Amino acid sequence: MINVIGLGYIGLPTALMLASHGIEVVGTDYNKELVNTLNSGRTTFKEEGLDKLFNDALKSGIKFTTQYQVTDTYIVSVPTPYDKFSKKVDACYVNVAIKEIMKVCPKGTTVVIESTVSPGTIDRYVRPVIEENGFIIGKDIHLVHAPERIIPGNMVYELLHNNRTIGADDRTIGEKIKKIYSSFCLGEIVVTDIKTAEMTKVVENTFRAVNIAFANELAKICRHDDMDVYEIIKICNMHPRVNILTPGPGVGGHCISVDPWFLVGDYPSLTKVIWESMKINDSMPEFVLERIHTIMKEKGITDISRVGLYGLTYKENVDDYRESPTLQLLACQEKHLAEPLKVYDPFIKQNIVKNQYHNLDAFLSDVDFVVIMVGHNEIKENLDKLKNKTILDTRKICTLQGTYYL
Ligand code: SAJ
Numbered sequence: 001m002i003n004v005i006g007l008g009y010i011g012l013p014t015a016l017m018l019a020s021h022g023i024e025v026v027g028t029d030y031n032k033e034l035v036n037t038l039n040s041g042r043t044t045f046k047e048e049g050l051d052k053l054f055n056d057a058l059k060s061g062i063k064f065t066t067q068y069q070v071t072d073t074y075i076v077s078v079p080t081p082y083d084k085f086s087k088k089v090d091a092c093y094v095n096v097a098i099k100e101i102m103k104v105c106p107k108g109t110t111v112v113i114e115s116t117v118s119p120g121t122i123d124r125y126v127r128p129v130i131e132e133n134g135f136i137i138g139k140d141i142h143l144v145h146a147p148e149r150i151i152p153g154n155m156v157y158e159l160l161h162n163n164r165t166i167g168a169d170d171r172t173i174g175e176k177i178k179k180i181y182s183s184f185c186l187g188e189i190v191v192t193d194i195k196t197a198e199m200t201k202v203v204e205n206t207f208r209a210v211n212i213a214f215a216n217e218l219a220k221i222c223r224h225d226d227m228d229v230y231e232i233i234k235i236c237n238m239h240p241r242v243n244i245l246t247p248g249p250g251v252g253g254h255c256i257s258v259d260p261w262f263l264v265g266d267y268p269s270l271t272k273v274i275w276e277s278m279k280i281n282d283s284m285p286e287f288v289l290e291r292i293h294t295i296m297k298e299k300g301i302t303d304i305s306r307v308g309l310y311g312l313t314y315k316e317n318v319d320d321y322r323e324s325p326t327l328q329l330l331a332c333q334e335k336h337l338a339e340p341l342k343v344y345d346p347f348i349k350q351n352i353v354k355n356q357y358h359n360l361d362a363f364l365s366d367v368d369f370v371v372i373m374v375g376h377n378e379i380k381e382n383l384d385k386l387k388n389k390t391i392l393d394t395r396k397i398c399t400l401q402g403t404y405y406l
Contacts, residue, residue, distance in 0.1 A: 001025070001026060001071045001073075002015075002018060002024070002075060003026050003068065003071050004018070004075045004077065005074055005075065005076045006076060006079075006093075006115075007027045007029040008029075008078075009152065009155075010077045010114060010148050011029075011077030011078075012027065012045075013159055014075065014077060014114065014148070016056070017160070018180070019057035019060045019062035020056035020060055020184075021183040024061070025057070025063075026071075027063070028067060031066075035064045035065060035066050045319055046347070047156065047318075048156060048157075049155075050156060068101060068103065069104070070106065071105070072108065073110050073112070073177075073180070074097075074101050076094060076098070076111060076114060076115060077148075078093040078115050080115045080117055082261045087262070087264045087265030087268075088118070088265035089265070091117060091121055091125040091126065093115070094115055094125070094126060095125060095126065098111065098126060098129055099133070102141075107139070107140045108139075108140065109142070110144060110176070110177065111142070112144040112146050113144070114147060114148050115147075116148075116255070117145070117202075119198040120266070121198060122194050123194075138169055142170060142173045143168070143169055144174065144177050145167040145197040146165070146166045146167070146177060146181065152315070152318045153317055159185070160184060161187055162187045164185055164187060164188075165192060165196075165197045165200055165201070166181070166189060166190070166197065167194040167196055167197025167198065168193070169194060171191065174191040175191060205255050205256050205260065206274055208256050209274070209278065210260075210273060211245045212247075212248070212251055212277075213278070213280040213281050214245070214277075215245045216248070216283075217280050218247065219406045220287065223406065229247060229405075247284075248395060249284055249285060249329070249373050249395075249406075250282070250284035250325030251281040251325070252315065252323040252327075252328070253314040253315065253322060253323060254320075254322045257281065257282075258323070260278055284325060285326075285332055286332050288325070288371065288406070289329055291392055291404070292307060292369075295390065296369065301368065301390065304338070307341050307367060307368075307371065308341060308344065308357075308363055309330075309341050309342070309344075309371050310344060310345075310379055311345050311372065311376060312324060312344075312347075312348050312356075313326075314374075316374050316375045317347075319348065321348060325394075326345075326374070329341075330353060340353060341371075342366060344357040344358070344363035345376070346360065360382065360385070364389070367389070368389060370386055370391050370392075372391065372392070372397065386400060391404065392404045392405070393405055
């Protein structure tokens with residue numbers, strides 16, 4: 001049996017995938033409400049194919065509980081935030097999980113850490129905790145790091161098809177865990193050591209962050225000198241070795257906007273490009289705010305209460321709003337003591353900010369200037385409703401005449 005610890009965006013789909021491929025799985029989370037929701041037959045977030053996977057896993061007998069189980073294999077998928085001041089990874093949730101596992105696990109257990117951690121985290125923060133509790137690593141507890149790579153918005157497909165990395169102290173244990181993931185994973189699974197696995201995951205997300213920052217910097221240069229950044233990127237990308245990403249209103253989510261900071265925190269004198277890239281990405285919400293004010297002046301719009309932000313999530317067609325550019329923009333506005341702009345997002349049902357709407361038509365009837373912060377399918381299918389409005393499109397999805405871009 002496998003006990004999956006942490007039933008969030010990664011732990012839940014992983015547990016469901018294992019269960020629906022014939023493995024006995026118990027999912028554990030400290031959050032009672034979340035466990036109750038799952039036990040009442042409902043998933044806790046929206047994702048293409050997740051409900052079907054959930055039903056398959058239920059039929060296969062998956063269980064959800066707040067209790068840690070007595071078993072020989074644990075998969076830990078808990079958050080790893082970064083310390084805002086030191087920028088270093090904060091492994092406190094991983095350590096809580098390890099301590100709880102040690103209270104119940106039999107000798108010879110394998111603990112697989114899926115949570116993203118910076119290189120050396122397991123050496124520095126996890127091994128000492130295990131040893132302090134009298135366990136011998138490699139005998140009483142085997143350690144494995146198997147970072148995930150799935151992208152929100154396409155998680156179920158990517159869980160099945162992405163290549164994976166497994167880092168282990170002991171190759172035989174690595175191969176044993178590879179066999180478990182191979183029960184559903186159609187991609188190639190590479191077995192390596194733990195520190196290499198830690199580094200590859202952080203590097204992958206840092207690569208993307210740096211490349212998004214490059215696109216964002218181009219957007220700023222082009223705005224400064226009145227050039228069309230999208231046309232320029234389109235043409236550049238026709239070169240066989242150039243593939244520039246898309247500028248946007250900022251970088252959100254719990255991965256690309258977080259993981260590169262781990263490297264900055266651990267190697268401050270060696271991470272100039274990464275540090276600058278993170279700063280550029282973080283500056284984008286304020287850049288959008290400045291664009292809003294410039295356009296208002298140009299169009300003679302004086303009433304800021306008639307300006308609205310479309311989209312609150314960190315990207316299109318997901319319901320995750322952690323670190324979202326819209327929240328960053330609102331925080332920036334708050335610094336200037338301004339009344340928050342009106343906001344609407346079809347994916348966010350609860351009230352999380354002031355002046356939030358829950359219906360597109362009601363939102364549109366209260367604003368004259370719409371800022372598209374997220375390119376959800378809903379707005380793509382309703383662009384005709386934006387006719388006669390002033391539009392700032394930060395995602396380049398709107399082709400209506402007169403639309404402003406980044
Ligand atoms: N963004 C841009 N321009 C782009 C691409 C993205 O502005 O060209 C923005 C998005 O709007 C969003 C942010 O960047 O705000 C991040 O979105 P994303 O779609 O690039 O990535 P995530 O954070 O949803 O998922 C990433 C993925 N990592 C990589 O592609 C290297 C995913 O594979 C990882 O599993 C995930 O992080 C994770 O959990 O670490």
